[in-house]
Amino acid sequence: MDIKVKWSPEAVEDVESIAQYISRDSRFYAQATVSKIIDFSRSVAKFPQMGRIVPEFNDKKIRERLVYSYRLLYKIERTRILIVAVIHGKQLFGSISERFA
Numbered sequence: 001m002d003i004k005v006k007w008s009p010e011a012v013e014d015v016e017s018i019a020q021y022i023s024r025d026s027r028f029y030a031q032a033t034v035s036k037i038i039d040f041s042r043s044v045a046k047f048p049q050m051g052r053i054v055p056e057f058n059d060k061k062i063r064e065r066l067v068y069s070y071r072l073l074y075k076i077e078r079t080r081i082l083i084v085a086v087i088h089g090k091q092l093f094g095s096i097s098e099r100f101a
Contacts, residue, residue, distance in 0.1 A: 014085055019034050041072060044083075048063070048081055062075050084096070
């Protein structure tokens, strides 16, 4: 049975910001990117260990999936998977590290 996936409010805001940024140039690509991020989040429910361990944490329970140039960061908890952040691969990680506390 799949584990339930929950999105943090901050992660939802991340995706909304990504969509707004991309849509300045192309609504089509903004929608495609958001759809791909959501698809990847759904696959995490079936295969939570598929994502790589986030190097900045080196913790088996904090993982990521790469979606285009974005990092979908999630935490594997006992009863759920929490999507904590979606950031650009070049974004400094320090700004979101407190979300994992």
